[in-house]
Amino acid sequence: MMSLIRMIKPQTLATAVRNVHVERKLKELGYTLPAVAEPKGNYRTSVRSGNTIYLAGHLPQPAGGDLILGKIGKDLTPEQGYNAAHYVALSLMATLKQEVGDLDKIKRVVKLVGFVNCVDGFSQQPVVINGASDTIGKVFGDKGIHARSAVGTNALPLNVAVEIEAIVEIEE
Template sequence: MFQRTFAAAKPIAAGLRRVHTENRIKELGYVLPGVAEPKGTYRTCVRSGNMIYTAGHLPQPAGGDLIKGKIGADLTAEDGYEAAHHVALALCATLKAELGDLDKVKRIVKVVGFVNCVDGFTAQPSVINGCSDTLGKIFGERGVHARSAVGTNALPLGIPVEVECVVEVEDN
């Protein structure tokens, strides 16, 4: 079983100037995927005032196939971390589509991550760090959030991770 823990990202060093968020994404070598169409009767995100609530997002790399599998069976915790990284990029794509500019994100307030894993697997937080670390790298201190990481025995479409978030944004 996976024993190693992933080091938490240091989102931003003191004294660094704020870089335009989309430039930061490019500097990191990340590519945002297209915004996925809802798989049912819901929206990928809903804005209420200056808060955005996202639906659960799936791990699909830009230009790639949906990542599938169960952590501890056919995928490792490291594979799950990578899948959660791709979910963070999908969340950013949705926020960009909604806001037009990711600099309008004031703060990622809360992340809730679900991990499709075998019984006895207890490293869900290490898997969801793939999302949290990526958001921290992209948004700096604005990307550091409260979080829950929950294990489950199945997720839609056989995916290994699903993440939703709550985001505070600039007023219109």
């Protein structure tokens, strides 16, 4: 066994060990990535420019489930909105995995911009978007801690509860 390890270049061995970290963490947390949704218009779900990936707005849909619809403060509670944002984070990760092939190539989650479909006067948008931030932090650790905006709006596409876009830096 040791002779086999000596034959493998250190970079290759490190890469092999590293390549299971995020996938293992997802499994430990009991998270399942959903199928990557097709764009609903004339755009891409992700665009890579150099080492930066820009992710279009993603919607809340549990793996194998339906979109989470409704207005926070009327149809849904802030806690249900938090849960919806959690599912958006998993959707963002699914798109990233499709784009780069290996989530361990993520160097840093740079920024999230979260939109919350909510009633007038609702002011807990940060609490709702924490559902995504907390999920990303649990999965990626320190490199998942990001800058963020949490914006309230009176409507979102398809009447979804939350929509989130992201900017992510990847390793070369």
